[in-house]
Amino acid sequence: MSVTYSIVAPIYNELENIPELYRRISAVMDSTGETWELVLVDDGSTDGSTDKILELARADKRVRPVIFARNFGHQIAITAGWDYARGEAVVIIDADLQDPPEVILDLAKKWKEGYEVVYAVRAEREGESWFKKFTAAAFYRLIYRITDVKMPLDAGDFRLMDRKVVEVLKTMRERHRFPRGMSAWVGFKQVGVAYKRAARVAGVTKYPFRKMLKLALNAITGFSYFPLQVATYFGFASAGLAILAIPVVIVMRMSGDGAFTGQATTLIAVLFLGGVQLISLGILGEYIGRLYDEAKGRPLYIVRESPENDLPAP
């Protein structure tokens, strides 16, 4: 069976949102008059979302459930969506309806014009705290500055990608992932479409500060050596400072006015450099840990129920 559109929604405890998600996506996709499927990736939900997804899949063959064995994280759920989607165009959308399904029509229009990646840009955000908006804005700008890939500002994972692009992304099996960066990295003809990001329909965000930080680290380490270079810059700067300081200290000591005696100056210098060294070690550790994870070569995710298998009885 050939499918034109695959809509992929990662789901982690979104029980109240699933019926509305299904209803709005069906309405929008039916209006295109083309074939579509809805790939619902259950990322280890514990609130009954899993049963709800299976129930939808039993009632509508276009709903294809991918049920993870545990929570693997949003980025990995998106990856499974790429793997299982069969459509000519693949759309990633949040399950909480912050990305209005109606915008898919705008994305599809650009795709029909020949663009291979159509990302949705958040022109406005509703129902999010100033803290979230501020950290998000700062994050996109930091990433833009320090990485070599020019990722579009204020664009999340909500985007449409052509089959060609998805096939390339499927070969990129890195463990610590930043999907929106990966989809910018591959190139192809890309374009943005502005939209208004809505408030969540129900439930709370599954992205506490800790997870946002982890995502930011994936983005930075995955696309840049900048943190490693910072240690080098710091090393040169403090070595340079030391070379300049040595004659100054000698002259001042010889002049006999008691400058630089006592332990306080020594202590400050030792603590400062000790701190810098430990931070540099930590940065190195961050990259080495990631290397270690890659070396283990474990599967990215484990699937309990896949759309290829028969659905379990209710």
Ligand code: UDP
């Ligand atoms: N999500 C997921 N696994 C996780 C966390 C989130 O699949 O570990 C899903 C979540 O169900 C939602 C999407 O990722 O569909 C975006 O999450 P959320 O709305 O909580 O993030 P926010 O919009 O607040 O940044």
Ligand code: MG
């Ligand atoms: Mg959300």
